[in-house]
Amino acid sequence: MIRNLLCWVVLAFVVVSCDKSYVTPDPVARGLNFYPLEVGDYRIYNVKDIKYQHNEPTELNFQMREWVVDSFMDQTNTLTYKIIRSIRPNAESQWEDDSVMTVTKNQSMVILTKDNTRYVKLVFPVEEGKTWLGDMYNDHDIVDDPNPNISKETYTYKSLDQPFEVGNLSFEKTVVVEQGSQGLFNSKLSDGIEVYARGVGRVYRLFDRKVYEDCSPEYCPQGEGYILDGHKREEVLIEHGKL
Template sequence: MKFFTGFLLSMVFLALASCDSGDDAGVPDKGYRYFPLAVGHYQIYDIVEITYTLRDPDTARYELRVETPDSFLNADGDSTYVVYRSKRLPGEVAWTYLDTWSARRTPEELVVQEENIPYVKLRFPPYNGQVWNGNAYNTGERDDYQLDSLGQGQTRGAQHFDDCLTVLQHDNEDFIVFLDQRKEVYAADIGLVYKETTQLSYCTQPGCLAQQLVEQGVIYKQWLKEYGKAE
């Protein structure tokens, strides 16, 4: 009888252990994989940037390297990751340093500090139709970001990504005064794979109103071409 009781307890223990195997067992997917953060990771992008002024538009083409060389703990226990950005023109070998950004992921959101301005890039867990204020931690006006699609495959540039998340940051469709269209695409286990920004101010004088004559602005497109982990 004692042998049977011991055997039964052992089987119960094994059953419970098997149900609890793995760090993420039974835990819903939070969507962190769409912006993985790890020291040593890097991405290289192709950039096309068209700048409009009162003169003819100026088109720049270059490569952008984004790398994460370090991280540090915050007072709340979360980690902030240091992000170095550098660029090079077509045909160049050496990279020229641009600036330093940072990224911080909490259980609820991803905050990226761009030129000392924090933006809430993602909210966790993501779901279709999700809306949040991208300017929640800066002094800008409320700017509602919307999760437009989740888990869909996309082809960007020369690469295809099976599982992507698309965020529409703004889409006012104003072709008379100021056009503001911004979106970012993130791929699972990779991070940002595509970014597009169109911000154009049109002439509003009586002689050119509604003619879509651009006075100033920018069209910016960023495609991922390479990614990995530095050795």
């Protein structure tokens, strides 16, 4: 009797263990390691920032550091990470704090909040060709257009687990997040990409938003492609680690 009871206990344990291993998500398979998040993590980027006014560009070059300084439970009992963004003119200068962001991460998505605006940076599982709205949780429209498929930013996964080289660094497995939205008559255009590497996080970002003069081929006084207002920014990872 005791032997039979023990056999049933062992069998039940095996069944529960197998069932548990079946339903437990594999974080690597889901792509959670494309956005590692621990207190102390930091990444440093070389930044080229160009702003346009009446087709005249003004360029700034500097370095930017994103440092995960703390974690806490927010009002919804969600684990939230505090990230301080600092900038400096060059490697010989001291860091100066520029802004503060927060990030939450779960089995479904990564949400970054900056200036009281939330952006869905990644969704899980990471799959080739998957799309989502990066600004689904805010009322910010990237362009002034009543069509929600145009006015919102669509993100798309491309080149999953392909190698990527940036600056002097190379990464074996990365994913490209294409980001873009186009306005009516091509007068407004927002385009960009972010590249994430497994175990590292974001290694490259390109943001390019321009407002062109709205004209026709028959009448374009300033010439085609005249930029009334614009912003182009490139961020290249040069260093990462833990402080």
